[in-house]
Amino acid sequence: MDSIDLEVLHACAQWIQDGFQCEYVTVVRTWGSSPRPEGATMAIRADGLVVGSVSGGCIEDDLIAAVREKGITRTKPEVVTYGISADEAHRFGLPCGGTIQLVVEPLGAHSRMNELLALAQRRVLTRRTLQLETGAVALSTAAPEDQLRMQDGVLVTVHGPRLRMLIIGAGQLSQFLAQIAVGLEYQVTVCDPREEYRGSWALGGVDVVHAMPDDVVLEMKLDSRSAVIALTHDPKLDDLALMEALKTDAFYVGAIGSRVNNARRRERLREFDLTEAQIAKLHGPIGIYIGSKTPYEIAVSILAELTAVKNGVALPVQMSVEGGKALARDLPENPLAA
The missing domain is CATH 3.40.50.720 (NAD(P)-binding Rossmann-like Domain)
Known part of the structure; x- marks a missing residue:
């Protein structure tokens, strides 16, 4: 039985290998109530197929609809926020006026998903550092106390058994x-x-x-x-x-x-x-x-x-x-x- 994180990484690596356009979505911050915690991930393919989850389903539906209508057009990671207004909170199923911030990252060979998947499958705790301006990725060994953080244009996520x-x-x-x-x-x-x-x-x-x-x-x-x-x-x-x-x-x-x-x-x-x-x-x-x-x-x-x-x-x-x-x-x- 794979963890959700492993399932998402596996989908990303396979889709890249098969030549599909795809994006990797990470919950980086939440305010108020939110269905999924910081660090939750989802992979979305150009035809709308998804693996993983970043909300109770409504935000996924919005991301899928956008991909099906316009295709994957991002060329570098983008920070996307849902639920700022009361109308959005209601529309996207965010209870109590919750707000969720995502990083949506277009993937390619430079994303190093194959390497990250291999490390995660070997149960190596790994730090992934993403430069939001360029999409460049670095992998390094993580410490048990490392946490997800985003500052100064850099997103750091931790993968593997915590x-x-x-x-x-x-x-x-x-x-x-x-x-x-x-x-x-x-x-x-x-x-x-x-x-x-x-x-x-x-x-x-x-x-x-x-x-x-x-x-x-x-x-x-x-x-x-x-x-x-x-x-x-x-x-x-x-x-x-x-x-x-x-x-x-x-x-x-x-x-x-x-x-x-x-x-x-x-x-x-x-x-x-x-x-x-x-x-x-x-x-x-x-x-x-x-x-x-x-x-x-x-x-x-x-x-x-x-x-x-x-x-x-x-x-x-x-x-x-x-x-x-x-x-x-x-x-x-x-x-x-x-």
Whole structure:
């Protein structure tokens, strides 16, 4: 599963190779409410075919209509702003008077899309520097803290995995979790010293390692853009890794298991040199309560909670597994009929 960024880059590289005229559209700034964040991208071909998204659909429609009517006429990048007036905000589906600023860039061999795609596919974090006056492009290695910026006629964008995820255990749930996480633009590492689990791993684009999980945690030097999820149900594998992960700045550390098992895990962790504040960082039972039963549903539940934590959203207790189950017990069998 490619991320949206990779899908757009792949389309750009392929269209250029096939001789199509095309443009690369990047959201560079938003004011108020907007459907897509800064850094969102879209590719548009001369016949109106698009990949990616920069809004809820209305701005795409306007860009497509312009291309179909006039063709691709830009010879250098252009800054385009939508939604300044109330009429435009209504017309282009920008809620609450939102405004969105785009850079629309005509592409060619000079755009270096093939190189950028290759780097992104190798999960190399890359900085792309675009000169708005000339369309010249430079590529360089990006630092994890680099962000999109536009100033003095230069647009800098960052491509590649911005977030890292360590999954402990290589079982079926891990494969589903990793598959979705790759689509969410995580660089995923799966760690499992048990050969019988690693041997059945069938998902590409993920690093699968054999070392002990706590050693991998130390080697990865986890930072505030890292997440750790323990899925083995084996304290010998999970606990030592969680102990090391909870000492780091990882924004999310979680472990699968029932409420009873997670309570026991916290008691075991207190036997190590962890503070109560560090132990309190542990998420478990992980996920939000959606009545999940299958591995895919559990993976969605886990990543929903992780995404909320990443985005700084405090979830109500009723959405936790414990709170949700307690609430469900108090509801009638068919709430709609009550």
